[in-house]
Amino acid sequence: MSDMNIDINAKNGNPAANELGAEQMADVKDYFELLKPSVMRLVVFTALVGLVVAPGYIHPFTAFISILCIAIGAGSAGCLNMWYEHKIDALMSRTANRPIPSGRIKPDQALTFGILLMVGSVTMLGMLVNWFAAGFLAFTIFYYMVIYTMWLKPRTPLNIVIGGASGAFPPMIGYACVTGSITIESLVLFLIIFMWTPAHFWALNLYIKRDYEKANIPMMPSVKGEPATRRQILAYTYITAICGLLPALLGFAGLLYASAALVLGFGFIYFAHQVHRHNSGDAATKAAKNMFAFSLLYLMLLFTLLLAEHSFDILVSFNLLNLIGL
Amino acid sequence: MAKSHKHFELDAVTLTDEQKKIIRRRNVAIALILAGLATIFFIATFVQLGANVASRSL
CATH class of the missing domain: 1.20.120 (Four Helix Bundle (Hemerythrin (Met), subunit A))
Structure with a gap:
């Protein structure tokens, strides 16, 4: 049997040590940026309108949960979109400084974060509000990611016409949170x-x-x-x-x-x-x-x-x- | 039993003050999210079940 004494020496002056240390580290605001807050604001606002316009009663706390889940769901869609398009983002001056192309967050980290938020928001909406609205939210995220981002966007100039539906669904989800239906x-x-x-x-x-x-x-x-x-x-x-x-x-x-x-x-x-x-x-x-x-x-x-x-x-x-x- | 001592010298990462602050902010954010979720589910239980929370069969 042998004892091994391991000395871990952190040396400030050692180039090898500083190589890892110098790697950019993602801050909380970088993860927040992945959620596309400007898009999220619009989604929250239109979903709130749908929720308020809907006939029937919803408890104010349930209404708050509904909007929160829709916001997180929209954030997950934005995050997954940034993960999928990070190579394209690097080419455009408007998007080159986003967390993934700039190297602050690794693509795998963004993918994990996006999936976690998606599953969390849909599950929470289903458990605490209703499963119709939750299914609708899941469909919207799928529509935005698969139909718009992966399929239509790189193929047709009508991408924004058909894909735009994903941005138009939030008031319907807000409405469905109250009524559990589409009217x-x-x-x-x-x-x-x-x-x-x-x-x-x-x-x-x-x-x-x-x-x-x-x-x-x-x-x-x-x-x-x-x-x-x-x-x-x-x-x-x-x-x-x-x-x-x-x-x-x-x-x-x-x-x-x-x-x-x-x-x-x-x-x-x-x-x-x-x-x-x-x-x-x-x-x-x-x-x-x-x-x-x-x-x-x-x-x-x-x-x-x-x-x-x-x-x-x-x-x-x-x-x-x-x-x-x- | 004879003991043999082997000394390894590993280069480790030295975090800068800014990186330590970032890690701390991330930890605080995760803690707040977890606390928020626990609070939401706690309140939602009362909102959804109302008085039935107290009168459930044990």
């Missing part, structure tokens, strides 16, 4: 975002086209040309403006929403026409940037108004307005 109202919320997505993204593509070309992603301006993209933006904007009126026409939004949808719809169409008219130079870039910015404002305001109107209804139904003297 015409939740389909209308889906339709507004679904029709809005192509015009929004193609406006962005018009002024950051080179990035996508470098990564060989077939976006509409690169494949079909800019004039065709401008025509498509115009068509989708008209459809979105009409869809934006549907909540009022179907009776689940009030007069305030109807007026705003009309005015904002005209504004959206005006900016789409500007994009259509200016097809070269700085004016074209400016028109595309304005269109992109207004599209965000359009969706935010419409959903905020829906949220406000239905929150008011909830306050009335609970007699809370009496309590605060209104």
